[in-house]
Amino acid sequence: MEENGTFIHCSEKMQEIQMIIDQLADTDVTVLIQGESGVGKEVVARSIHLNSSHRENPFVKVNCAALPQELLESELFGYEKGAFTGAYCQKPGKFELAEGGAIFLDEIVEIPLPLQAKLLQVLQDKEFPRLGGRQNVRVSVRILAATNKNIEESVKKGQFREDLYYRLNVVNISIPPLRERREEIPILVEHFLSKHGMKYNKKVDSLSGRAMQTLLEHHWLGNIRELENIIQRYVVFGNERVIIDGLVPLTSKDFLQEGEAENLPKREGLSQKKRFSLRTAVGKVVMEKESKLILDTLELTRWNRKEAAMMLNINYRTLMYKIKKYGLKGQFSSIREELYV
Numbered sequence: 001m002e003e004n005g006t007f008i009h010c011s012e013k014m015q016e017i018q019m020i021i022d023q024l025a026d027t028d029v030t031v032l033i034q035g036e037s038g039v040g041k042e043v044v045a046r047s048i049h050l051n052s053s054h055r056e057n058p059f060v061k062v063n064c065a066a067l068p069q070e071l072l073e074s075e076l077f078g079y080e081k082g083a084f085t086g087a088y089c090q091k092p093g094k095f096e097l098a099e100g101g102a103i104f105l106d107e108i109v110e111i112p113l114p115l116q117a118k119l120l121q122v123l124q125d126k127e128f129p130r131l132g133g134r135q136n137v138r139v140s141v142r143i144l145a146a147t148n149k150n151i152e153e154s155v156k157k158g159q160f161r162e163d164l165y166y167r168l169n170v171v172n173i174s175i176p177p178l179r180e181r182r183e184e185i186p187i188l189v190e191h192f193l194s195k196h197g198m199k200y201n202k203k204v205d206s207l208s209g210r211a212m213q214t215l216l217e218h219h220w221l222g223n224i225r226e227l228e229n230i231i232q233r234y235v236v237f238g239n240e241r242v243i244i245d246g247l248v249p250l251t252s253k254d255f256l257q258e259g260e261a262e263n264l265p266k267r268e269g270l271s272q273k274k275r276f277s278l279r280t281a282v283g284k285v286v287m288e289k290e291s292k293l294i295l296d297t298l299e300l301t302r303w304n305r306k307e308a309a310m311m312l313n314i315n316y317r318t319l320m321y322k323i324k325k326y327g328l329k330g331q332f333s334s335i336r337e338e339l340y341v
């Protein structure tokens with residue numbers, strides 16, 4: 001995650017999101033951010049916080065999927081001394097730690113139902129007791145939530161409380177996957193090259209047209225996180241092969257959403273060249289072995305082609321054809337040429 005809040009974009013869709021961020025950053029409205037994994041939900045959440053007048057106050061992230069219910073509850077709301085075995089002293093929760101700033105509830109759909117009820121209450125009252133406590137703690141914290149799951153579907157299935165959904169979904173930001181804003185790939189690449197170049201203190205060349213083409217055509221199921229990882233690897237190894245061989249090019253239209261195939265940039269026969277064929281591969285190995293065997297035999301006979309043809313049990317004309325085909329040459333090839341051809 002970009003701790004410094006760098007939010008790179010140039011597509012129209014992301015420009016719209018930037019406008020929404022600008023408009024709501026300095027309010028206290030709750031925002032629900034949706035989008036596939038790696039699209040930049042956390043980047044957007046941080047950007048909202050950093051554009052608000054509370055930017056000097058904490059931005060506290062909680063991954064709601066990472067902890068079982070009891071631990072998540074104490075993580076969020078804290079506990080009093082003696083609240084449970086092992087609670088040797090009072091501990092504030094993430095809500096308290098985020099006082100004056102924002103709390104980012106990531107993977108919000110994963111919150112177990114009983115905790116959803118408690119969270120709803122906290123959102124309404126802005127106060128809650130720590131676990132094992134009687135007195136309420138008041139907090140002034142902005143709520144930002146995110147999910148890569150279809151939260152509306154979870155509501156329909158009864159896995160996510162509808163009232164909590166409406167509380168969170170005051171403003172909804174839906175971040176499109178990278179494959180729907182491929183025009184941003186070049187500036188993102190530029191950004192990650194300089195970011196990781198600095199981090200590893202390495203100066204790397206900008207990408208060749210071919211490598212960039214591979215990136216432009218890739219399906220990016222892992223979105224910007226996947227792109228950043230591949231550029232990081234390129235910076236570390238300094239070799240474009242990690243891009244060209246590391247990414248399986250788009251070969252199946254199954255992945256694509258309707259209408260996407262037509263929008264793909266033309267591939268200039270790249271996939272044709274890259275497609276592996278067993279027959280071609282085996283053919284190459286056989287040819288290498290054959291030419292080596294013929295050359296060895298010719299050297300053995302000091303380029304006496306008749307003798308070599310006999311030893312190889314092929315006729316003279318076939319041998320001559322193969323010598324030409326493989327461009328075979330040796331110490332005695334020209335002398336013998338005059339004698340035998």
Ligand SMILES: Nc1ncnc2c1ncn2[C@@H]1O[C@H](COP(=O)(O)OP(=O)(O)O)[C@@H](O)[C@H]1O
Nearest residue numbers: 001002007008037038039040041042043224225
């Ligand atoms: N617009 C962007 N500009 C710069 N870096 C980005 C952008 N979007 C995502 N990233 C980077 O990609 C990675 C994944 O982003 P993140 O916000 O964690 O995605 P999500 O929360 O949607 O899974 C992070 O390392 C982040 O820094």
Ligand SMILES: [Mg+2]
Nearest residue numbers: 038041042106
């Ligand atoms: Mg995330």
